[in-house]
Amino acid sequence: MTRGERTAWLFTAPVLAIILLVFVLPTLVALGLSVTDYSIYALADWSNLGFVGLGNFADLLATPLFWRALGNTALFAALGVPMAIGASLAAALLLHDATVRWKPAWRVLLFAPYVTSVVATAVVWRFVLNTRFGLLNYVLGGLGIAPVDWLGDPRASIPAILLFVTWKIFGYNMIVFTAALSAVPQDLMEAARLDGAGRWARFRHVTLPAIGPTLLLAAVMSVAGFLQLFAEPYVMTMGGPAQSTVTVLYFMFDEGFRWWNLGQASAVAFVLFVLILAVTIVQTRIGRRYEWL
Incomplete structure (x- = not known):
């Protein structure tokens, strides 16, 4: 090993150690627990711990609530990721426009929800979405629209949570997209403009390919985030109404910390890990196909 290689390992060792402790090791522990019947009884006496093999995974496949949670999670991701990325990219494009004034203030204002507490903002949004005295229904009432039970109607609960989550997280991607837009080659933009390309054509053929890697990164991070959705439905709806907002992570929490079925919860965690x-x-692979990597 050369001196340069030793130096590289020396500088990367702390990061690798952190990854090992907070990612690799917990993943291996969860995999080990997922093939046992680890429960509150095993916490008191390890002799109660038994090996069940793939029994926990078989039980998951036979549990209707798990499939409901998986479907809800997929729906959150399918609807939420385009909403979050679309809102972020639109805001970044607007703030990238040279005619917009007070750009730093707008960036701080739009980024602020991302750094606030999820629980605190979710509680505030519960009042905003309240059926009787919520601000949103007050505005709808002024437009002649009847009040909507946002958190008590299964048809409205998912859109309500998606609206909150999009508002909460889109500021991060907005900042990332703003940086990516600043790196778009201006000579290409000017050449496209001289060739008669309109605003949409320049965005489609110049801007979008240039920010492709950033767009892929935002998509990967957003999908992973929506697949791990928990705090928002837990605080706002407690998984209801009629289990319409139960997610995979919410189901795992219930199995592990409500029913103390920690072996089953570990199986859910490993399934979620494999899914992500x-x-x-x-x-x-899609990014490589479009030469974004």
Whole structure:
């Protein structure tokens, strides 16, 4: 090993150690617990711990609530990711416009929800979405629209949570997209403008390919975030109404910390890990196909 290689390992060792402790090791522990019947009884006496093999995974496949949670999670991701990325990119494009004034103030204002507490903002949004005295229904009433039970109607609960989550997280991607737009080659933009390309054509053929890697990164991070959705439905709806907002992570929390079925919860965690890994691999291959990587 050369001196340069030793130096590289020396500088990367702390980061690798952190990854090992907070990612690799917990993943291996969860995988180990997922093949046992680890429960509150095993916490008191390890002799109560038994090996069940793939029994926990078989039980998951036979649990209707798990499939409901998986479907809800997929729906959140399918609807939420385009909403979050679209809102972020639109805001970044607007703030990138040279005619917009007070850009720093707008960036701070739009980024602020991302750094605020999820629980605190979710509680505030519960009041905003309240059926009787919520601000949103007050505005709708002024437009002649009847009040909507945002958090008590299964048809409205998912859109309500998606609206909150999009408002909460889109500021981060907006900042990332703003940086990517600043790196778009201006000579290409000017050449396209001289060739008669309109605003949409320049965006489609110049801007979008240039920010492709950033767009892929935002998509990967957003999908992973929506697949791990928990705090928002937990605080706002407690998984209701009629289990319409139960997510995979919410189901795992209930199994592990409500019913103390920690072996089953570990199985859910490993399934979620495999799901996120598979989706990330698919997204990466799509990015390579469009030469974004």
